[in-house]
Amino acid sequence: MKCTRCRGAAEVQLRAHNSAFCRPCYLLFFRLQVERAVASEKMFTKEERLLIAVSGGKDSLALWDVLVDLGYDTTGLYLGLGIGAYSSRSHDKAAAFAAARGLTLRVVELAEEGPGMAVPAVAGLTRRPACSACGTMKRHYFDQLAIDRGFPVVATGHNLDDEAARLLGNVLHWQMPHLARQRPVLEPTHPRFVRKVKPLFRISEYETAIYSFLRRIDYVVDECPNAVGATQLVYKDMLNRLETASPGSKLTFLQDFLSRAQPELPSANADGPPQTCVQCGMPAFGEVCGYCRLVRETTAKRERRAASGAA
Amino acid sequence: MKCTRCRGAAEVQLRAHNSAFCRPCYLLFFRLQVERAVASEKMFTKEERLLIAVSGGKDSLALWDVLVDLGYDTTGLYLGLGIGAYSSRSHDKAAAFAAARGLTLRVVELAEEGPGMAVPAVAGLTRRPACSACGTMKRHYFDQLAIDRGFPVVATGHNLDDEAARLLGNVLHWQMPHLARQRPVLEPTHPRFVRKVKPLFRISEYETAIYSFLRRIDYVVDECPNAVGATQLVYKDMLNRLETASPGSKLTFLQDFLSRAQPELPSANADGPPQTCVQCGMPAFGEVCGYCRLVRETTAKRERRAASGAA
Numbered sequence: 212m213k214c215t216r217c218r219g220a221a222e223v224q225l226r227a228h229n230s231a232f233c234r235p236c237y238l239l240f241f242r243l244q245v246e247r248a249v250a251s252e253k254m255f256t257k258e259e260r261l262l263i264a265v266s267g268g269k270d271s272l273a274l275w276d277v278l279v280d281l282g283y284d285t286t287g288l289y290l291g292l293g294i295g296a297y298s299s300r301s302h303d304k305a306a307a308f309a310a311a312r313g314l315t316l317r318v319v320e321l322a323e324e325g326p327g328m329a330v331p332a333v334a335g336l337t338r339r340p341a342c343s344a345c346g347t348m349k350r351h352y353f354d355q356l357a358i359d360r361g362f363p364v365v366a367t368g369h370n371l372d373d374e375a376a377r378l379l380g381n382v383l384h385w386q387m388p389h390l391a392r393q394r395p396v397l398e399p400t401h402p403r404f405v406r407k408v409k410p411l412f413r414i415s416e417y418e419t420a421i422y423s424f425l426r427r428i429d430y431v432v433d434e435c436p437n438a439v440g441a442t443q444l445v446y447k448d449m450l451n452r453l454e455t456a457s458p459g460s461k462l463t464f465l466q467d468f469l470s471r472a473q474p475e476l477p478s479a480n481a482d483g484p485p486q487t488c489v490q491c492g493m494p495a496f497g498e499v500c501g502y503c504r505l506v507r508e509t510t511a512k513r514e515r516r517a518a519s520g521a522a
Numbered sequence: 523m524k525c526t527r528c529r530g531a532a533e534v535q536l537r538a539h540n541s542a543f544c545r546p547c548y549l550l551f552f553r554l555q556v557e558r559a560v561a562s563e564k565m566f567t568k569e570e571r572l573l574i575a576v577s578g579g580k581d582s583l584a585l586w587d588v589l590v591d592l593g594y595d596t597t598g599l600y601l602g603l604g605i606g607a608y609s610s611r612s613h614d615k616a617a618a619f620a621a622a623r624g625l626t627l628r629v630v631e632l633a634e635e636g637p638g639m640a641v642p643a644v645a646g647l648t649r650r651p652a653c654s655a656c657g658t659m660k661r662h663y664f665d666q667l668a669i670d671r672g673f674p675v676v677a678t679g680h681n682l683d684d685e686a687a688r689l690l691g692n693v694l695h696w697q698m699p700h701l702a703r704q705r706p707v708l709e710p711t712h713p714r715f716v717r718k719v720k721p722l723f724r725i726s727e728y729e730t731a732i733y734s735f736l737r738r739i740d741y742v743v744d745e746c747p748n749a750v751g752a753t754q755l756v757y758k759d760m761l762n763r764l765e766t767a768s769p770g771s772k773l774t775f776l777q778d779f780l781s782r783a784q785p786e787l788p789s790a791n792a793d794g795p796p797q798t799c800v801q802c803g804m805p806a807f808g809e810v811c812g813y814c815r816l817v818r819e820t821t822a823k824r825e826r827r828a829a830s831g832a833a
Binding site: 445449456457 | 694695696698756757761763764768771775778783
């Protein structure tokens with residue numbers, strides 16, 4: 212097997228791209244893919260300060276690595292979700308990555324933001340699915356931190372497998388508003404929202420894993436324990452079955468959707484533009500934002516439990 | 523496990539419907555499902571003569587059986603595709619079913635319609651995928667026979683699994699015109715087209731198999747040999763994985779699409795209404811219809827082969 216680019220001995224085969232690469236050409240290919248995504252989708256410029264949401268997994272660390280390599284102005288943000296050993300291992304990997312490269316990593320620990328605010332506690336008290344509570348809190352802190360520290364852009368490590376699985380889930384339930392919003396770049400619709408971008412949206416999980424391996428990035432291998440049994444994994448499994456039968460299908464599925472089948476974004480006036488949360492000042496649909504509702508609910512449940520325990 | 527309807531001992535469990543039935547109640551449930559589909563989609567009335575496309579498989583025979591039972595005026599149509607032993611077994615089953623019930627079965631053998639017109643010969647000579655050649659010929663004969671013999675409606679045995687798999691395939695490639703046309707009822711757009719209906723579109727393959735078993739319908743069990751490796755089977759497999767994880771998903775996927783996500787049918791003027799084939803008088807997009815193009819091509823290839831063999 213020869214490298215598609217230099218005709219040397221190839222080490223990585225990419226069936227989806229009908230290509231094979233030697234190590235140096237693979238790294239070049241990967242960087243080019245990211246560069247093209249950033250440019251073609253007008254994600255950000257070298258003049259903008261980027262906040263990279265870093266989980267300690269391969270995708271977000273590979274993203275950070277490649278953006279540093281491409282000369283972007285990056286700062287990492289690690290959100291400590293308080294999911295036991297998984298979270299501490301994730302924190303260690305993210306911190307070690309930043310330290311070894313002299314990069315800045317900001318850390319926010321949910322448990323320090325308020326009593327009972329770690330993901331398992333919030334999920335347990337409010338009886339919400341852990342992934343739903345986690346998502347609400349992540350979105351809140353990403354926006355709030357970016358806005359408060361002057362970052363116009365938050366970049367996340369969502370890869371092709373994530374995006375294709377999300378698209379499949381949205382299609383299987385015909386979630387039209389979600390389909391309209393599933394984009395590699397989401398512009399802010401409120402002064403306290405920032406631009407959200409996914410520079411790896413065309414790069415598969417497999418390709419990011421190879422990149423991380425070749426770049427010797429040390430990352431958390433285990434999935435979040437809350438993801439076990441998650442529907443998202445069923446969608447990924449379905450798409451992997453398809454990809455095996457017909458390499459490149461995931462990419463076609465996502466790209467064709469974005470280029471010719473995506474519903475229009477509803478005009479800002481359709482549901483009304485986001486209002487401003489009376490409690491925290493962040494954007495809200497209603498008087499209070501989703502995060503503050505979660506905090507209220509958690510606090511109320513905690514107090515009720517404490518009271519009944521004391522009685 | 524108790525019958526959802528009569529509280530007797532259940533024999534059939536339907537996880538997708540969160541129900542279980544004893545034999546008599548299952549047959550009733552099945553008939554009701556078909557009756558409701560026919561009524562809610564305005565498929566046909568008791569006054570209309572129905573031509574049932576019968577392959578000898580469980581779906582088309584179950585469809586014929588239930589429509590007879592519901593008192594509709596039905597005639598079967600068996601199209602002999604000439605696919606070796608599979609076709610002869612299919613013909614035998616269809617003929618035996620009709621004979622045992624005193625029903626009329628019309629038979630058209632492709633091989634008798636013209637030399638080299640059986641599916642394997644056409645596919646071999648024109649180098650088209652067998653399923654593509656087969657589809658073109660089926661559509662032609664269904665419409666032609668219906669129109670010539672005074673049937674305003676052709677009913678086919680497509681079930682939920684077929685329709686959900688087709689929908690998934692159309693979505694994975696974002697085939698917008700195909701998505702617009704995928705309906706349980708397709709009204710004719712030309713005087714020599716008839717209405718096409720799929721009364722089993724909400725009933726799963728599993729449910730039809732159970733019905734056929736309980737009604738002692740003797741059908742061809744083997745899949746068409748040309749279907750081996752067909753992408754359609756990959757889509758079915760993907761959906762079966764989903765259905766196992768989340769029963770009822772196939773039905774939701776199809777129903778929600780039809781009720782709130784289907785693109786509009788293009789107006790008749792968009793691509794121009796179908797013209798009339800100068801050769802056979804059937805509808806055509808262009809001067810000659812797809813079937814006549816296939817015949818022309820097959821004939822030309824046969825003659826060229828015969829000439830080079832004689833030279």
